[in-house]
Amino acid sequence: MPRALLIAAPASGSGKTTVTLGILRALARRGVTVSSAKSGPDYIDPRFHEAASGAPCVNLDAWAMTPARIAALAGRSDDLLVIEGAMGLFDGAPHATDPTRDGKGASADLARQLGAAVILVVDASHMAQSIAPLVAGFIAHDPTLTIAGVIVNKVGSPRHAAMITRALGRVGVPLIGCILRDKALATPSRHLGLVQAGERPDLDAFLDRAAETVEEALDLDALTALATPFEGSKDATRTPPPAQRIAVAQDAAFAFAYPHLLDDWHAQGAEIVTFSPLDDQPAPPADLVYLPGGYPELHAGKIAANHRTLQSLREAAARARVYGECGGYMVLGDGLVDRDGLRHRMAGLLDLETSFATRKLHLGYRTATSVASAVPFEGTWTAHEFHYATTLKADGTPLFTATDAEGADLGPQGLVRGSVSGSFLHLIDRA
Template sequence: MSFLIAAPASGSGKTTITLGLLRALSQDGITLRGAKSGPDYIDPRFHEAACGQPCLNLDAWAMSADRIQSLASGSPLIVEGAMGLFDGAPPDGKGACADLARQLNLPVVLVVDASRMAQSIAPIVKGFAIHDPSITIAGVILNKVGSPRHEAMLRHALRDTGISVIGAIPRNTALVQPSRHLGLVQAQERPDLDRYLSQAADIVREHLDLTLLPKLSPLSGAPTTRITPPAQSIAIARDAAFAFAYPHLLDDWQSAGATIQTFSPLANDPVPAADLIYLPGGYPELHAARLASNTRFLTSLQTAAKTTDIYGECGGYMALGETLTDADGHRHKMAGLLALNTSFAKRKLHLGYRSITASTGPFAGSWTAHEFHYATTTSATGQSLFQAQDAMGDTLADMGLISGRVSGSFAHIIDRA
């Protein structure tokens, strides 16, 4: 059996505890993987660093139950939930990590930020335990505990709930991770990452009774239909500015015989010869000046656009535009392949699941996707790429642009609809 780490709300400490458990158990010689519930490019890379195994996304809104079961099959999983246990897309919470727990029959370890409560923890934990009979709360981890006296009060309050207290982790500012507007600072940008993960493992060992965790065993699942690659040879931008590509999509493409090579726009690499050039999302806004000065990369991209399909997703889409204005108001010239101008000078959050359909381009067809960015589109002219709906099925404005062989949008594709 595998298990899910969940909480009543965001900010409870799920990521740190998940990383500590992955590192500690892998140090004990257990082969296991991490997974993240929902759309997230950043946390799974931390999971991989913690346990040394490829980690994945499991999305109960965007993926079918069969697809989830197939992806999850293999060595034991510790799944990190997103937001609160029952929090999902409107109107009814579809896609909550509780949906994953049901589909994969995962017991839940509930992490509770106890920093501002004492006896009130009992009705919170009990409420989560009885809210949905199909969900099993296997134990609770008390996080951000103020003192031994505080811990004793919490444990006493929970004594009649019938739910095991796996442990109590004290407040520790050293475990606070640096973040920016799209989440944590990326794993590859943390020179102290290994030390941090080992410290998290040490704290988990000291303060949790690991024998009270649900037992770890492999998950089984039948293979499902994989996504046909958009081209037979694909060149993918990969560096700190373009790091947001879903591994399950790349695995699908390679399993179907596509060849994948990577290049770094930040290193001023020329675009390799390929049938498709794919610029995924990331943080081009943090590196806009450098990208604008990397003429070898930009010139090769502009040349390739005459004979090769090019697709940009979110950050990659912005890089294909004419200009990108950074948070300080400085405007930087981009590739100029789409009539698009974007800005971070006045940030606006765009967030939510999307159902998108394109009639042309490398990703023609219907897809599940998500949007998460703070960019403002100051101008965009030309043919739209996708028709779009939100999670409730309401029609949105068309998304993205297509011009000749170049296309892109702010939507991050997750799976076939």
Template sequence: MQKSLILAAPSSGAGKTTVTLALLRLLAREGVAVRGAKSGPDYIDPKFHEAACGQPCLNLDAWAMAPDRLKGLAAGDGLLLIEGAMGLFDGAPPDGRGAVADLARQLHLPVVLVVDAGRMAGSVAPLVAGFARFDPAVQVAGVILNRVGSARHEAMLRRALAPLGLPVLAALGRDGTLTQPSRHLGLVQAGERPDLDVFLDRAADALAPTLDRATLLDIAAPLPEAAQPPTLAPPAQVIAVAQDEAFAFAYPHMLADWRAKGAELRVFSPLVDDPVPKAGFVFLPGGYPELHAGRIASATRFLQSLRNAAQTTDIYGECGGYMVLGDGLVDADGTRHAMAGLLGVETSFEHRRLHLGYRHLSPLGGPFTGPLAGHEFHYATTLRETGDPLFRATDAEGTALPDMGLRRGRVSGSFAHLIDAGPTVR
């Protein structure tokens, strides 16, 4: 039977990712059929999930995806552990849509609350009680204590929680070696961690002594039956997809949709100066081009083949890919690197500024024909942006934003990351 539960927390920074990875690695090592999923828009954590248990990880986004889509993506064999984002009830304004709680309601799944108990004792009880009682439609079914200081501290926390009747499923001790390196968009990518397996085993070993496996597995609830989910149509029969450390942010469900509809995906690496494969559509995903701007600027075979392809082929870049399609990119040190020159945009990381939020998008041209749901998350500053816009856009509340992106001939791009089909922007 397919069963699942959600790992959430009162706030960001409680250690959800570390606890999720420890559980995935430990259960997989013990022979449990387990896989991971990530709530909300996130490209980085899913790769850690895959490394921990050896199974593909998908995103489940309750803001951008319809209920049937969520159910279809969640379906699969074994136990599904879903890692939440931010705090349990933190969603998009005005009503919290897309929060982890929203996902729990739609999939009728129990929540295990991960609590950073490092600086509390008896106060853990009213904190957990408040979250457990806040919304009757969201079942908080257990607690995992994180950053516990000692055996005595653990005993105090368990004693405080006992009257609530919620099981304490594990207590992970405070351990500086379980801190993960990060950069401005989140954790350093899984593929950049040569010590990743050592870290995952250490986390699993730390969790194992206190984990109540039987109760954890008993709490997991059956996943709702999945109808045939809607899928995104491929933009061409043959699609060239850039894929390396600079172009790593492509949603697996989108690529899977294209394959399911019969498209052939041809992967290439701009960082090793691969030429663009022959295709009917070229996709440059987001990533970290600012960390590799010099290598991209010197990848003459890639850049020239991209310019050649633009004469006959649709090319689309999002976020990092959009910046590479532009005229130039200024890195954090203030050095300008010439990019492909296919769109009239110049970007800079010398003075960073956060752009963050869900986006309703209506295409004004380019390769897309229907309304789309997406998100924006980057620190680039736009120095210049000239040309025809790609999307009309609003934020999660429906407030109109400036038009997003550019299109020129067969080339288009924007800072928006596309997630799924969405309602029309008015």
């Protein structure tokens, strides 16, 4: 039976990603077979997980996925499953009318569904004895959760660690260890999140440093002994493939495709082929050309100059469906303005202009229903939106209607023109 640990924190920025990566790499170096997951809609951390453990990482989303889907993804093997939480332990979507039901999709929500033991990573850089009431409050807040242990991060000195250890001794929760501050474990960031795993030439050295830090500071045997068994499932309702042969853009500019959807399509007989727009590769012959999200704005000049790729998209639209999601959606438009105010000509398949010169954050869960027919993703979907682009122009037939997590109407989303469609929404699963 699989066993699970969920690595959570009181707040973002506590260091749970680095701690999780260190644990995964340390266990892998010991020969422990371990798999991992990330709570919520995240494309970047899972790729770091895979580099650390050498095993695939899945997203488990307690807002967007059914319990059956989560059980199937979490229980895909009988290995130890290490899940990295998102934001603070109890941070999730608000409820429209009942504040006692706030927090749907939070890491705590996922831990409840799987019965996973929670390991709380606490940033102690600005506290000492005050860590005790903080941890005690998290334990008392929800008795249905098991906070099985604490990892104290960003500790200033051995004396600081001793003060924290004494304070936590009165709380009655196991202290797995104290990790001293280490500037070498800081992770670079950009405007929309962490730098991607494939963009770090020092990735292996970073992961080994994290593993060495974890091995020195934590009792890994005590940690893994806290993992709790859960009922996984080998059966799940899979999302049908949107086409038989699907060409997927895949490189540093188009990296945000959910593996569980690609796996669903492949498991049901679809053929998945990839190509790189950044390398000016043409879209292969396919029934559907799919441009996922990513960071096209960082490569807009290069994409605009890659005429072979852009022309292949125009030619594909004459014989197949073409779909763009978030960053891919912007590339299907007429133009993209980068953050320096320079406009770059895109594929010109949708009457769409987007800009990063004036940024505005669009963030949150969505429920999207297609309003156009003969599009790749018909019906109702759970989705997530996270981008800073401003829409300068979007003319034509909308693709979806959408509501937010509280049920508020967000109006029409995306565009359809002939065989080409797309939107800013990252689709997660069938609703």
